[in-house]
Amino acid sequence: MTASYHKYMLEFKRPSGTSRGVMTEKETWFIALEENGKKGIGECGILRGLSADDRDDYEEKLNWACQNIHLGEKALWESLLEFPSIQFGIEMAFLSLKNENPYLLFPSDFTENSKSIVINGLVWMGEASFMKEQIEEKLAQGFSCIKLKIGAIDFQKELELLQFIRSHFSAEQIEIRVDxxxxxxxxxxxDKLEQLNVFQLHSIEQPIKKGNIKAMTDLCETTPFPIALDEELIGVFSLEEKEQLLQKIKPQYIILKPSFIGGFRGTQEWISLADKYNIGWWITSALESNIGLNAISQWTFLQNSEMPQGLGTGGLYTNNFDCPLEVSEGQLWYNKTKKWDSVFWDKI
Structure with missing residues (x-):
């Protein structure tokens, strides 16, 4: 078996805003395996400025993983504990290599196109007019769950946007999540949570910066509507640390991004703990290309969650890879008539 790694820059169709700034491109890395003429591919979906493994030695560690690919997936995963996106890329690449179709990792009713995954429609931050335009677009596309990025523009304008949705759609018609x-x-x-509560929101992700454990614990205890931890989970590596965090903060929900928390194995640890402590959860992509999104979507379907998942990011880029995933009426489908990008291997 041989392994190599490849950097790829994903270009946004239009600048995408969060409270941490506006993104125009997204760096990602691929691990390619080859054995006896067969290929496997995995994506290491690092997000600079947020991922726990945004470190100076990231590429060095990628190279090490490829040089030591003979150790096998399990040993490599355990050796890469502080590099969750590489853990995920390795997991994905080994699954890809062992399957007859390198993109069909978890065969199911989803990959047979007989069942779909309900997803939320993502509305990026920007000028109020731009956000309103996105909201109208998502509603017209048939989404029953909308997720708004908030915290970057004037708070009163954000409240007005929520009022705009609620003036047309009740909480029974449209579920609203904010991040x-x-x-x-x-x-x-x-105080801001109290003001937001008027609009019958489903939940808010990460209202305050990660690391303020006491303040987050107090918020989760007193909040008028559910809080979901997101960034709070990043950099929490051991099972013991994960359990201590959930026992302490007692959130209503946690958001699971496999690229940030150690791939499928790391995500499964969080799910087991959340179920143990009666904490809700859903799975979200982290701006990966369609390679990573495909793997996450196939695995997510098998978790049998009835909540809308955060997997609608495949159309963000100008230079993503053609694939069977498609969004229709607020649901993610695996359209088997659509083929994978035939020149994918040349592009990386």
Whole structure:
């Protein structure tokens, strides 16, 4: 078996805003395996400025993993504990290599195109007019769950956008999730949650910055509507640390991004703990290309969650790879009549 790694820059169709800034491109890395003429591919979906493995030695560690591919998936995963995106890329690549179709990792009713995954429609931050345009677009596309990035523009304008949705659709018709990406100041967070509560929101992701454990614990105890931990899970590597975090904060939900938390194995650890402590969860992609999104979607279907998942990011880029995934009426489908990009291997 031989292994190699390849950098690829994904270009956004239009600048995409979060409370951490505006993105125009997204770096990703691929691990390619080859054995007896067969190929396997995995994506290491690092997000600079957020991933726990955004480190100076990232490429060095990728090279090490490829040089030591003979150790096997399990030993490599355990050796790469502080590099969750590489853990995921390795997991994915080995699964890809062993399957007859390198893109069909988890055969199911989903990959047979007989069942779909309900997803949320993502609305990026920007000027109020741009956000309103996106909201109208998502509603017209048939989404029953909308997720808004908030915390970057004037808070009153964000409240007005939520009022716009609620003036047309009740909470029974449209579920609204908001994601603050840690934007709220500690001394303002509860007041802002109270103001947001008027709009019958499903939940808010990461209202304050990660690492403020006491403040987040207090918020989760007093919040008028559910809080979901997202960034809070990043960099929590051991099973013991994961359990201590959930026992302490007692969130209502956790958001699981396999590229950030150690791939399928790391995600499964969080799910087992969440179920143990009666904490809800859903799975979200982390701006991977369609290679990573495909793997996450196939695995997510097998988890049998009835909640809308965060997997609608495949259309963000100008230079993504053609694949069978498609979004229709707020659901993700695996359209077997659509083929994978035939020049994918040349592109990387």
């Amino acid at each position: 603050a990406n840690g934007a709220f100041a500690l001394n303002e967070a509860l």
